[in-house]
Amino acid sequence: MSDFWFEFVEITQTVGDGLLFGATYALIGIGFTxxxxxxxxxxxxxxxxxxxxxxxxxxxxxxxxxPALVVFLVSALASGFIGFVVYxxxxxxxxxNNHLAALMASIGALxxxxxxxxxxxDGSPLTFPAMFEYVMFDLGPYGIRGDLLFxxxxxxxxxxxxxxxxxxxxxxxxxxxxxxxxxxxxxxxIDVHRTNAITFVLAGLLGGIAGSMTAAAVGVLSPLVTIxxxxxxxxxxxxxxxxxxxxxxxxxxxxxGLENVFLYFRGVNERDMYVLLLLFVFLVFRPHGISGTxxxxx
Amino acid sequence: xxxxxxxxxxxxxxxxxxxxxxxxxxxxQLSLGQAGFFAIGAYSAGILTVIFELPVLxxxxxxxxxxxxxxxxxxxxxxRVKGLMLVVATIAFSEFVRLFFFxxxxxxxxxxxSVGPDSTNGFxxxxxxxxxxxxxxxxxxxxxxxVILVMALLWWADRSRAGAVLRAVGEDELAAQSVGIxxxxxxxxxxxxxxxxxxxxxxxxxxxxxYIDHLTFTVLLATFAIAYPxxxxxxxxFGTLVAVIFIxxxxxxxxxxxxxxxxxxxxxxxxxxxxxxxxxxxxxPTARMLKRAVGLDGRG
Numbered sequence: 016m017s018d019f020w021f022e023f024v025e026i027t028q029t030v031g032d033g034l035l036f037g038a039t040y041a042l043i044g045i046g047f048t049x050x051x052x053x054x055x056x057x058x059x060x061x062x063x064x065x066x067x068x069x070x071x072x073x074x075x076x077x078x079x080x081x082p083a084l085v086v087f088l089v090s091a092l093a094s095g096f097i098g099f100v101v102y103x104x105x106x107x108x109x110x111x112n113n114h115l116a117a118l119m120a121s122i123g124a125l126x127x128x129x130x131x132x133x134x135x136x137d138g139s140p141l142t143f144p145a146m147f148e149y150v151m152f153d154l155g156p157y158g159i160r161g162d163l164l165f166x167x168x169x170x171x172x173x174x175x176x177x178x179x180x181x182x183x184x185x186x187x188x189x190x191x192x193x194x195x196x197x198x199x200x201x202x203x204x205i206d207v208h209r210t211n212a213i214t215f216v217l218a219g220l221l222g223g224i225a226g227s228m229t230a231a232a233v234g235v236l237s238p239l240v241t242i243x244x245x246x247x248x249x250x251x252x253x254x255x256x257x258x259x260x261x262x263x264x265x266x267x268x269x270x271x272g273l274e275n276v277f278l279y280f281r282g283v284n285e286r287d288m289y290v291l292l293l294l295f296v297f298l299v300f301r302p303h304g305i306s307g308t309x310x311x312x313x
Numbered sequence: 314x315x316x317x318x319x320x321x322x323x324x325x326x327x328x329x330x331x332x333x334x335x336x337x338x339x340x341x342q343l344s345l346g347q348a349g350f351f352a353i354g355a356y357s358a359g360i361l362t363v364i365f366e367l368p369v370l371x372x373x374x375x376x377x378x379x380x381x382x383x384x385x386x387x388x389x390x391x392x393r394v395k396g397l398m399l400v401v402a403t404i405a406f407s408e409f410v411r412l413f414f415f416x417x418x419x420x421x422x423x424x425x426x427s428v429g430p431d432s433t434n435g436f437x438x439x440x441x442x443x444x445x446x447x448x449x450x451x452x453x454x455x456x457x458x459x460v461i462l463v464m465a466l467l468w469w470a471d472r473s474r475a476g477a478v479l480r481a482v483g484e485d486e487l488a489a490q491s492v493g494i495x496x497x498x499x500x501x502x503x504x505x506x507x508x509x510x511x512x513x514x515x516x517x518x519x520x521x522x523x524y525i526d527h528l529t530f531t532v533l534l535a536t537f538a539i540a541y542p543x544x545x546x547x548x549x550x551f552g553t554l555v556a557v558i559f560i561x562x563x564x565x566x567x568x569x570x571x572x573x574x575x576x577x578x579x580x581x582x583x584x585x586x587x588x589x590x591x592x593x594x595x596x597x598p599t600a601r602m603l604k605r606a607v608g609l610d611g612r613g
Contacts, residue, residue: 057397104584109591114397115343116591119543122536123583130577242532246408249401257398284416291409298390298402 024156029275035163036232037271038170042225043244044251044263045174046218052194052258053214056114059121060101061222062245063128066238068094068223069143069230070132076144086144087169091223097128098219102212111197125245133238140237143230166228173224174264177217181260190214194258243287250294256304265305318449322521324561325456329514330534331541331553332463333507338542339476340503341483343396346387346403347538349410350508352530354380354515356414356430359439359525363428364421369441369520373459377512383410384508388501407535415527435526439519456517463510467550479503483547511538544586546593548600556594 043062050058072090075081081089105120150161181187192200193210201207229244230236251270255262270290277289297304334347358376361367367375387406394402420427428438442452470476481489482499490496519525540560545552564582568575586594 051397057400105587108588113591115543116587118343118397118400119536119540120584120587122532123580123587125580126533126536127577127580127584130580134573134577242408245532246404250405253398253401285412288409288412288416291405291412294402294405295390298393302390302393302398 026276026279028157029279030272031157032160032163033272033275033278034268035160035167035271037268037274038167039225039229039232039267040247040251040270041264041267042170042173042221042228043248044255044267045177045260046222046225047248047252048255048258048260048263049177049214049218049221051252052260053190053211054106054111054194056106056117057121057249058101058106058215058218059118059245060097060105060124060128061218062226062248063125063241064094064097064101064219065222065226066230066236066241066244067097067128067132067226068092068219069226069236070135070141072223072227073141073143073230073236087224087227090227091220094223094226095216095219098215098222099212102215106211106215107208125241129238129241132241136238138238140235140239143227143234143236145231145234162232166232169224169228173221174260177221178260180217186210186213190217247287247290250290253294254297254304256306259304259306262304262306315449318453319521320562320566322453322456322517324557325453325460326514326518326521327537327541327557327561328460328554329463329510329517330538331545331557332467332550333509333511333514334538335542335547335550335553336467336479336510337503337507338539338547339479339483340500341486342500342503343400343539344403344504344507345400345532345535345539346407347507347511348530348532348535349403349407350380350384350511351515351518351534351538352407352410352414352525352527353383353508354512355519355525355530356417356436356515357512358516359436359519360419360430362441362520363436363438364419369455372441373513373516373520376516377509380512380515381505381509384511385501385505387508388504389497404532404535407530407532411527411530414530433526435524436519437524439523439525441520443523452521456521459513459517463513464550464554471549540583544594546600552593552600559594 043065046061046065047058050056050061068090071093072086075089076086101121101124105124106117109117109120145162152159152161152164181190189200189205189210190213192203192205193207193214197207200210229240247270251263251266254269255264255266270293273293274286274290277286281289330347330351333350334344337344354376356376357379358369358372361372361375362369365372387403390402414430416432417430418432419429420431421429423438430436447455470479478489478494478499481492481494482496486496489499518529522529537560541553541556544559545554545556564579565575568578571578590599
């Protein structure tokens with residue numbers, strides 16, 4: 016009986032850790048979904064740009080020994096800037112209804128960003144500094160890692176910030192108008208290109224936070240993470256329902272929690288396989304994701 | 314000489330990879346999972362010749378059939394969604410396959426060594442051609458027999474009812490459905506055919522390279538697979554062949570002097586190509602211009 020109790024505590028602990036870390040997946044998923052909602056296109060560079068932002072933060076730490084807050088700020092700003100450049104390079108001048116060309120261009124940009132990171136770091140993983148003291152909060156039989164809790168709180172705050180901007184500011188009003196009906200938005204005098212560019216920058220800022228949070232929680236930055244993070248972000252986006260922010264949040268936490276369950280039972284090498292299978296479970300039983308309404312446009 | 318024969322083999326294999334995406338794109342579907350089917354063909358055929366000691370031809374056909382079977386399986390759930398959702402689903406499938414082979418360890422003793430897929434260390438002993446004394450020229454001919462067969466089949470299919478049905482679905486699903494075409498059947502059939510062709514390509518790749526590991530079959534390879542038909546256009550199978558020769562023969566070989574920087578330039582080239590020619594380098598107007606230039610134009 017005590018064995019069972021011990022294992023139960025272990026599993027709930029690991030799910031809890033996963034839920035906290037899942038907040039970063041939720042942020043990446045929100046970024047994909049935001050751009051999909053605005054333009055109906057997939058920006059494949061997104062996770063790569065987020066990690067590139069984290070690298071910029073790491074550079075700020077390494078070269079000028081910036082404090083933690085500045086590191087995160089630099090990450091967010093760098094990723095936001097990359098978001099703008101990607102918009103101009105891969106979306107701005109490609110015909111609106113040509114999804115394929117924009118997708119290919121953004122895949123090209125993903126390789127470009129990835130290669131630059133590989134060149135700058137010689138392809139080897141770098142240690143991301145522990146930004147905070149090791150803290151452990153005890154909660155009965157459970158412990159909550161301080162850094163994971165911090166990651167979670169930052170993700171929640173930045174999501175809340177995004178939702179505030181989207182639903183309480185003129186900027187957000189314009190963004191939502193463009194995503195609903197871009198012709199009507201244009202008739203109301205909204206500059207569609209400017210609004211889309213701002214959406215990319217907003218998503219980039221979020222991505223930079225997610226990237227540096229992931230790096231801070233894992234402790235290592237490596238170019239090998241780009242593709243898995245891209246795939247996980249896409250899975251979160253699809254499971255949540257393309258274009259739905261609440262869906263992406265729920266899906267991010269779900270993937271984070273389940274990922275740790277798979278890790279606990281099957282080990283690190285097989286973990287991601289089951290996350291990928293999860294997508295197919297959703298495709299079979301709930302192809303339009305958790306929030307099944309926002310999908311008719313594709 | 315051996316180097317150029319190797320390049321010719323690679324061009325043949327990549328043409329098969331590109332054609333596997335081409336079939337699917339005729340129906341208007343974009344798959345980033347062709348690297349997964351390619352990997353299934355490569356590993357299955359490799360396992361059959363190495364562990365079960367089969368001759369290469371049955372192993373190759375079996376590998377292609379296994380890849381086709383998985384394409385068929387993936388087709389059903391994946392085709393319930395379309396467009397960009399299908400892209401995500403096929404990426405996920407391809408990564409799943411890659412991770413599966415990353416974890417697959419199946420070693421059997423052969424003499425005083427053991428052979429077979431060895432998870433992260435890759436699958437090193439696919440030496441059927443060497444063991445049976447095939448010359449580089451014979452291997453190249455073997456590869457190109459399949460390339461020509463597949464191209465001829467697709468070319469012929471394009472002139473038959475099957476091609477018309479595929480293109481009808483690609484042009485306008487609603488119109489195709491209203492003349493009685495079963496959309497799901499057509500799409501799953503295209504997916505299966507694509508899986509079969511990619512499987513042949515993978516099986517040939519495994520045996521010409523003699524060494525495969527999971528890092529061969531990444532999203533980069535899947536990107537190449539769709540880049541060929543996108544660049545070459547969908548007007549005929551020869552567009553894909555021209556695009557493969559252009560990318561593998563001219564770009565990849567021609568940029569070799571750039572060394573490590575080549576991949577960076579490659580990314581930039583994709584971005585530039587998509588901005589300047591969003592419908593492909595050999596889109597309809599360009600193709601017409603080229604035809605007129607070489608005097609092949611019949612009706613304009």
